[in-house]
Amino acid sequence: MADTEAAGGPNLSLIFPCYNEEQRLPATLARVEEYLAGMGWSYEILIVDDGSRDRTLDVARAAAARNPRIRALEYGENQGKGFAVRHGALHARGERVLFSDADLSTPIQELERFLPALEQGYDVVIGSRALKESRLEVRQPWWRERAGRFMNFLIRALSGLPHPDTQCGFKLFTHQAARDLFDPLTVRRWMFDVEVLVLARKLGYRVVDLPVTWVNSGESRVRVSHVFNIMKELLHIRWYWLLRTPPRAARTAETGAAR
Numbered sequence: 001m002a003d004t005e006a007a008g009g010p011n012l013s014l015i016f017p018c019y020n021e022e023q024r025l026p027a028t029l030a031r032v033e034e035y036l037a038g039m040g041w042s043y044e045i046l047i048v049d050d051g052s053r054d055r056t057l058d059v060a061r062a063a064a065a066r067n068p069r070i071r072a073l074e075y076g077e078n079q080g081k082g083f084a085v086r087h088g089a090l091h092a093r094g095e096r097v098l099f100s101d102a103d104l105s106t107p108i109q110e111l112e113r114f115l116p117a118l119e120q121g122y123d124v125v126i127g128s129r130a131l132k133e134s135r136l137e138v139r140q141p142w143w144r145e146r147a148g149r150f151m152n153f154l155i156r157a158l159s160g161l162p163h164p165d166t167q168c169g170f171k172l173f174t175h176q177a178a179r180d181l182f183d184p185l186t187v188r189r190w191m192f193d194v195e196v197l198v199l200a201r202k203l204g205y206r207v208v209d210l211p212v213t214w215v216n217s218g219e220s221r222v223r224v225s226h227v228f229n230i231m232k233e234l235l236h237i238r239w240y241w242l243l244r245t246p247p248r249a250a251r252t253a254e255t256g257a258a259r
Contacts, residue, residue, distance in 0.1 A: 011094060012044075012096050016028070018049050019081070028103070029063055032104075033045075044093060045063075047064075051078030073088060075087060080189030082187050082188045085182070090179065095175050096118060097173045098172045100170050107215075113210055113211075118172065123205040124171065124196075125173075126168065127168040127170035127214075128164055128210065128212065129165050129214050131211040135213045155194055164209065168212065171196075195237045199246045202241065
């Protein structure tokens with residue numbers, strides 16, 4: 001599954017976009033490190049601090065100091081989850097690139113369900129809570145589930161994507177797909193997942209939805225007040241990429257025009 005850019009890199013790059021995750025991060029890292037060590041894989045964990053106001057960056061740096069497989073990345077002011085994931089993806093060195101929410105709402109063990117799909121020739125594997133095989137062990141409140149279903153309807157209508165759940169924070173990529181899809185990303189906050197999948201479709205990457213186990217953390221940062229900005233991002237994606245063809249990162253690098 002390795003490509004030339006990832007040759008010599010670890011088997012897996014795991015990206016955690018983090019904003020004010022001081023409390024949850026230590027337990028998350030302990031669970032993930034234990035799991036990956038048990039798999040016998042070479043790996044790197046990229047903790048991307050998105051301008052946190054607490055001690056998230058200090059926790060990340062302390063983890064990196066004790067484990068050379070952990071890297072703490074930061075860029076100053078808060079830019080949004082999409083910007084953080086993009087930053088991590090463009091610094092990832094692994095043959096496979098996974099991003100996950102720091103609360104592990106989708107347990108890291110779900111990675112084992114995703115890996116065979118890459119071996120079968122898929123380039124992008126996305127977790128979906130909407131598939132009937134998914135296990136929602138702790139559900140969201142009823143009103144949030146209904147709002148989520150309405151949002152998924154809007155996403156499909158405006159983007160043309162067929163996926164029933166674009167927003168689950170657990171997605172796996174080949175190294176090259178991660179570079180090609182995150183390099184031209186323009187959305188920094190809420191709807192970056194949608195833009196990534198629109199780009200994947202335009203570039204002809206093979207994408208598959210897989211069921212996941214999911215546990216609602218009860219600490220979602222999406223609020224009703226964000227709906228306007230979410231709609232604005234969806235409309236931006238629709239019109240920005242309607243007639244554009246996204247560049248491939250490898251081709252851009254070859255021409256010496258990489259950003």
